[in-house]
Amino acid sequence: MITPPNPLRVLILGAGSGIAQATARLYAAEGATVGLAGRNVERLAVIGADLKARGAAATESFDVDFTAPDAAATLAGMVAKLGGLDHVILAYGVLGDQALADRDETAAMAIIDVNFRSAAAWMLAVANLLERQRKGSLVVLGSVAGDRGRRSNYVYGAAKAGLAVLAQGISHRFRGVGPRAVIVKPGPTDTAMTAGMAKGGPMWATPEAVAAVVRKAADSGGPVVYAPGRWWLIMAIIRNIPASIFNKMNF
Template sequence: MSGAVEDAVLILGARSDIARACAQRLARAGHPLMLAARDAATLAGDAEDLKLRHGVAVTCHDFDALATGDHAAFLDALPELPEIALCAVGLMGDQAESQRDPAAAIRVLRSNFEGPAVVLSLLAERFEARGSGTIVGISSVAGERGRASNYVYGAAKAGFTAWLSGLRNRFGRGPVRVITVLPGFVATSMTEGMDLPARLTAQPEEVAEAVYRAIRHRRDVVWVRPVWRVIMAIIRALPEPIFKKTRL
């Protein structure tokens, strides 16, 4: 059953700050880890740190979320099929650039939606065949309603959230569990230099704790800071004629 400490965890997009914090939290609980990202050699320092601190096995694997054609081979080459897969792949991009440059918009859409959906689909098939597995997707509150300030990113995350929801519904009676994590603002390299309100901004460690507890307590959808649930409920409830005139 997913959640036991000996269960191996695959972390996709392992270089992100949220992924790194999750790796620390899960290794602290005793989980062996497979870290996957582009240029896996640069993950060696993190892997050594995790091994030294927590005494767990850690391996590093090359993974390019956009190279969707290679995803099946990537999974087949892993030392074992993980019990838990955490997808922290994401790219904020620059909204203005995404509006101007189709190539930039495509990169944002593919990084946040297509890539994660493809690799998690393949994992879901394998988990179903085995009869167990947990999928954790880091999505975003930005997907709750498209806003002028980041709708390309938001649309991709909306797609990913809907996709996770559908997958969870498909496996409503098992054997695969699906967890959607909605972090809100997080102080990471993605948001560095942005002027974020402190009360709405979580640290990566907070997201990691939420992820860990969601795995433990078999949650479906996790709002890392509950205030975001209220904020997004209000934003979603605004009638379109009013919403379209706001600047949010």
């Protein structure tokens, strides 16, 4: 891949999330120019000021409703403000309420709309841009939940599974062209999204640990990366549990 200019131009979609902020700090320490896209511009301004204090060359905030019709069409304007684009981190999403989704198809479709339909539109828009410029990286935050459907979060997991296949397809499309596309699959991570869950123990990761994987994935590695890496083995085991046994498990 062609070495990008210094400083890097990075766009983070869903910049208010815990993993996104931890990733942005890594880029700031490198002196990158960071674009922060989200729905709370006041919060983005606070994050941007923190990034500048940490070494970012510049920051730009973009007020975006990612699920709005044709929202991804605003990508070109963001790129123009950043002066170009090297890396895109797609980090937004909602866990949703699976119990509600079981009873209410509208609630289920809302989870899918945020986590797959809208994210897919942004991924394809970014893919077209990177393919035209023949360089750059798209890193998408997926989830280990997408590796096998479980009763506790299968609608969310289905959306993340779709993102994984799309990211892998884009990576295959980029073969021999120059850019790269990666799906990063974190295990349970201590963020606002998991605020209502019991936490602690070796299965949980910090946003900083996942961010380190995300940052590395933008530069090297395969199209599918687990964060932390031990989840590759854990999910390989879970995927291969026979259905007759798996369906008796309560998790």
